Amino acid sequence: MARIDLVDLAHTYLVGPDLPPEAYALKPVSMTWRQGGAYALLGPSGCGKTTLLNLISGIVTPSHGKILFDGTDVTQLSTRERNIAQVFQFPVIYDTMTVGQNLAFPLKNRGVAKADIDKRVAEIAELLDLTPHLRRKATRLTADAKQKISLGRGLVRSDVSAILFDEPLTVIDPHLKWELRSKLKALHRALDLTMIYVTHDQTEALTFADTVVVMHDGRVVQSGTPEELFEKPAHTFVGYFIGSPGMNVVPAQVRGREANVGGHVIPLGRAYDHLPAGAKIEIGVRPEFVHVAPLAPGLLAATIERIDDLGRVRFARVRVGDVKFAARMPPGLSEPGSQVGLVFEPARILVYADSRLVEGQALEKVA
Numbered sequence: 001m002a003r004i005d006l007v008d009l010a011h012t013y014l015v016g017p018d019l020p021p022e023a024y025a026l027k028p029v030s031m032t033w034r035q036g037g038a039y040a041l042l043g044p045s046g047c048g049k050t051t052l053l054n055l056i057s058g059i060v061t062p063s064h065g066k067i068l069f070d071g072t073d074v075t076q077l078s079t080r081e082r083n084i085a086q087v088f089q090f091p092v093i094y095d096t097m098t099v100g101q102n103l104a105f106p107l108k109n110r111g112v113a114k115a116d117i118d119k120r121v122a123e124i125a126e127l128l129d130l131t132p133h134l135r136r137k138a139t140r141l142t143a144d145a146k147q148k149i150s151l152g153r154g155l156v157r158s159d160v161s162a163i164l165f166d167e168p169l170t171v172i173d174p175h176l177k178w179e180l181r182s183k184l185k186a187l188h189r190a191l192d193l194t195m196i197y198v199t200h201d202q203t204e205a206l207t208f209a210d211t212v213v214v215m216h217d218g219r220v221v222q223s224g225t226p227e228e229l230f231e232k233p234a235h236t237f238v239g240y241f242i243g244s245p246g247m248n249v250v251p252a253q254v255r256g257r258e259a260n261v262g263g264h265v266i267p268l269g270r271a272y273d274h275l276p277a278g279a280k281i282e283i284g285v286r287p288e289f290v291h292v293a294p295l296a297p298g299l300l301a302a303t304i305e306r307i308d309d310l311g312r313v314r315f316a317r318v319r320v321g322d323v324k325f326a327a328r329m330p331p332g333l334s335e336p337g338s339q340v341g342l343v344f345e346p347a348r349i350l351v352y353a354d355s356r357l358v359e360g361q362a363l364e365k366v367a
């Protein structure tokens with residue numbers, strides 16, 4: 001396995017001089033993927049996830065920049081030379097072979113000794129519950145089982161630089177998805193391999209990965225633990241893409257320790273004295289930290305439009321003039337259409353300038 005460094009890496013599928021930034025499927029990125037880390041590459045369709053994965057694997061050669069594996073430049077090397085294992089969306093297996101032969105194939109191909117192959121195949125089959133099927137022809141198996149074999153083929157070699165998964169659970173039955181996701185996590189712990197898992201599904205990303213890399217419009221907008229993405233989204237996109245419901249992001253005028261939203265002043269937990277002039281300023285606050293309360297002086301007045309009952313918690317969708325918020329509902333209170341007040345937790349309000357998080361000044365440091 002390897003530590004992977006991306007150095008000013010960018011890619012466009014178009015050809016021509018002086019291409020504009022929009023022509024790039026991957027805009028310049030420099031970052032490090034830790035040896036042995038479990039990463040998810042998360043973002044909506046078309047944001048550049050597969051492009052980045054294919055650049056790392058060597059399927060695509062970048063227009064700019066370099067890729068280093070353990071400090072060695074591999075930018076011009078093939079997937080085989082990079083020693084990468086990949087699992088794709090759809091099963092890639094040999095129907096004429098047995099399950100066991102399929103699992104053994106990547107090892108046989110590399111000239112591994114038979115005894116070592118048998119041992120490793122048995123180990124991986126056990127981890128994926130494929131042991132009873134080892135002698136069966138792959139052709140007769142269900143799509144789920146075939147994809148499990150694909151996963152097994154990706155995981156069977158212990159000497160790979162990294163294993164890359166491109167939406168590997170797409171064809172898997174929903175109830176099995178949960179089980180396989182937990183299995184992959186356990187496999188990561190057991191095998192200690194660098195794994196990069198592409199998905200557009202936040203639950204998949206947050207349950208599998210130690211580090212989630214969020215992409216938006218060809219850019220890596222944040223790389224962090226699931227907790228960091230929830231607590232401190234570096235970009236408003238991360239705020240509403242992660243979390244259910246997503247973060248409230250509303251235009252505001254921010255001065256010092258206060259935000260003004262439609263004429264109402266909301267105290268902030270930090271001070272913002274040096275916001276960039278001319279930037280679009282917004283505040284971001286997760287619905288978990290905005291509370292619906294009986295309307296009272298000093299509270300931002302809102303109208304409840306809808307209540308979403310998520311079992312353990314209820315969120316109200318409320319309207320304040322043209323602005324909509326999602327907020328926590330206390331038990332027993334209020335019907336749709338009623339007037340309520342909103343209570344904000346100041347320490348949980350973040351400030352964004354042109355969609356990027358601005359670090360405020362801690363209040364104790366402000367005179």
Ligand SMILES: Nc1ncnc2c1ncn2[C@@H]1O[C@H](COP(=O)(O)OP(=O)(O)OP(=O)(O)O)[C@@H](O)[C@H]1O
Binds near residue numbers: 013048051
């Ligand atoms: N081979 C290609 N030739 C031209 N454009 C491409 C090619 N592959 C991808 N693109 C474009 O690059 C952009 C990023 O695509 P990419 O497949 O990397 O995104 P993605 O996040 O993986 O999306 P999806 O989940 O839909 O696969 C898109 O605008 C896409 O149309």
